[in-house]
Amino acid sequence: MIPDLSGRFETVSTGPHLAKRIALLVAACGLLYVLRPLVHGLVYPIVYSPTGLLVGGVTILVAVGLWLAPPLRTEGRDVDGGSLGLFLSDSAVLKLYLVGTIFGITVLIGFLYSVPAGMVAEATLADRTMSDSEPIDGFPEINADNPRIVPRAVADVQTRGSTSYRTHRLGPSDIARAEDGTLAWSYAIEPDGPRNKLLSNQRGVLLSDMTRMENRSITAYDDQQFAVGEGMYLQRGADWNLKSTDFLTRYYDDAVEFTHNGTAYMYYPKTGHEWQLTPIPHTVPVWDGGALISPDGTITHLTPQQAQENEILEGQRLYPLYNTEREMGSLGFRNGIINQLPVVGAHENEVEVAELPAGAGNNQPFVIDLDGERMSYVTAMEPYGEDSRGLDEIFFVDATTGESRYFASEGETLTGPERAMGIVRSADSQTGWGDNFVVVEPVPVFINDELWWHSKVVPTDNTDISRNVFVNADSGEAVSLMTTEAVQSFLAGEDVDDEQVETEPAPDSEGVDYYIVITDSNGQEIERIPVGPDENPTIEYVPASQTAENSSAP
Known part of the structure; x- marks a missing residue:
């Protein structure tokens, strides 16, 4: 009182x-x-x-x-x-x-006001997202030259194991475009230790190619001291200077580290908020441009249009991932607030972001490269419901402009990422899943207007990539590829050499009830025989010296 x-x-x-x-x-x-x-x-x-x-x-x-x-x-x-x-x-x-x-x-x-205001904000954001999104009849073409082959965890282990900095360390990895057009995991080379963070400078950036299984390039631009950078304390740090020079904005996304004409740069997408007064006061996130940091410490604050027109930023990710996550997460409210309520809601046409199992190693939105070297944030949506795992819609947000498109399956059941990872494991019963190898980082790719899930099989210590496995979201067919050239050819819709590809029917393929797997004394699989629902085969051991004729049962 x-x-x-x-x-x-x-x-x-x-x-x-x-x-x-x-x-x-x-x-x-x-x-x-x-x-x-x-x-x-x-x-x-x-x-x-x-x-x-x-x-x-x-x-x-x-x-x-x-x-x-x-x-x-x-x-x-x-x-x-x-x-x-x-x-x-x-x-x-x-x-x-x-x-x-x-x-x-x-x-x-x-607190009491935040409940209705939060729901109204989600509904406003969902309406705006749908009104700004263009429906498409087919899938966009993938950039076959830039497949996401190397998972983040593998890149981190291999990259950190290939560098030697006594006073510096590699910061968190993110996706950037290298100067040759390929996609790379990018790192800031930050000062390491309290004393160095207080007195030393960021040493540059490092790019690790993500598009190849073998002969991968790791390029360090470590001779460029950043006057303002990552891992530097207080007024010398990027965070301090960004907020000092443009206070009323948010920097939710990590920096995109890249190079242009041999010079290292860092770009920070900015998220602003916009007040809406009806039906009750609330705010929704908007793209507020970005900030470009040069090695000499110059910070250039750019509007969205200026960022898109900036020559240095050509081909890079400009639109905030945070905004895309918020927009996709709000789509459950697109048919109104009441429709999605737990007890009274009808949940008509309600969708939610498809879940990824623990250990997948990545999150939605997926970052992939489409034809023409246009990076896109891709989000797979599934129907509302605890047991619903088939895909309903797929949204594509242009990472440069923020423009959104979406493909609706129109009732057709498409396999989601969680089920695709399960198919990869089921298709290979000889691999010691969990003990020796794991399936990680499923990302959507589009081949001849079909959706495939591209997963990677890696050892549990993340030291290498065993193979890339593609699962067709419609038929469930699994294709295992062992080389970069095979992956690129497959993404381009071309024929792949038999030595490079191993195909298996999906575990739930029509007409297949189970498999008879024949292995040698070392446990290596020799042959896999599909058995239909109405077939009742018997297994009999016949010595090689016995002919087929006298081996029949009496």
């Missing part, structure tokens, strides 16, 4: 009191401005979040008002300041109590 303050203020000389308090307030605001990157996570929600505005805005106004107000009389009042009483007057303790009370009340109100 808020105390009645009428008549509780002491009589003071207003002019000197206000002058002193305003001077201290201005000094505090000046200090916060200098240190503004430290409070960015608190200030931004106050400006672009209904709950943040309610809680933070009201609390700040009350705190400032009480700071400027005269001291409160505490005679006859039981004011227990606890340990604060050792340092603050009874009036200051009482004012802090009032601020804390207001804060608690606004937090409760803000």
Whole structure:
């Protein structure tokens, strides 16, 4: 309960009191401005979040008002300041109590308001996403020259094992385009250790080719000192300088590290928020452009249009992954809020992002390269329901422009990524799954207007790539490829040499009930014989010296 303050203020000389308090307030605001990157996570929600505005805005106004107000009389009042009483007057303790009370009340109100505001925000975002998305009748063509062959975990192990920096380390990996047009896992070469993070500089960037199984190139541009970079503390770090130079935006995505004409750069996609006042006040995320950091520390803030027109950024990912994740996650609300509610909702045409099993090694949206070297964020959607794992729709968001397209299966059942990974394991009963090898990183690819799931089989220590396996989302056919050339030929829809490909019917193929697997004394598979539902074969051992004629049963 808020105390009645009428008549509780002491009589003071207003002019000197206000002058002193305003001077201290201005000094505090000046200090916060200098240190503004430290409070960015608190200030931004106050400006672009209904709950943040309610809680933070009201609390700040009350705190400032009480700071400027005269001291409160505490005679006859039981004011227990606890340990604060050792340092603050009874009036200051009482004012802090009032601020804390207001804060608690606004937090409760803000929490209650955030529930409907959050649902309205999701519905607004879903409507906007669908209205801006173009339906397509077929799948776009894949860039067969840029397959995602090397999983992130394998690239991290191989790349870190191939570099030797005593005072630096490789930062988190991300996907960028190399200067020759191929896709690569990119890393910032960051200072390592507290002392180096405080005094040393980012040493450049490193690109690890993801498009080949063998003869992969790892190129380090490690002779370029970044004046502002990753892994550098406080005012020397990229995070500090980005927030200092453009405060009212969000940097949710990791940096895209790449090179242009031999010079290393880093690009940070920016996410802003837009207020919507109806039906109730709420905000939705929007693309706010990006920031380009050069080795000399120059930060160029770009609008979306400027980013797309920038020669240095040509071919790179510009649109925030965060925005795509939010847009795809909101599509369950596209038929209204009530439709998706747990008890009263009809869940008509409701979709959700297809789940990936634990250990898959990647998340949606998938980043793939389409024809013409246009990177795209691809999201597979499945119908609502705990047991629904077939695909319903696939969305394509252009990583350069943010434009969205989607393919609807129109009731046709397409295998999702989780089931595709299961088919890979089922098609090879000889591999020690989980103990020696795992299936990782399924990504969608499109061959002759058909959807295939491209997974990789790797050892559990992520030191190499055993093979690439493609599973047809329609028929369930599994194709195992052992070389880069075979993968590229397969993606291009060309014939693949028999020595490079191994095909097997899907475990649930029509007309196949089970397989008879013949192995040698070492457990290696010799032959796999499909058996139909109505077939009842018998297995009989016949010595090689016995003819087929006298081996028949009596």
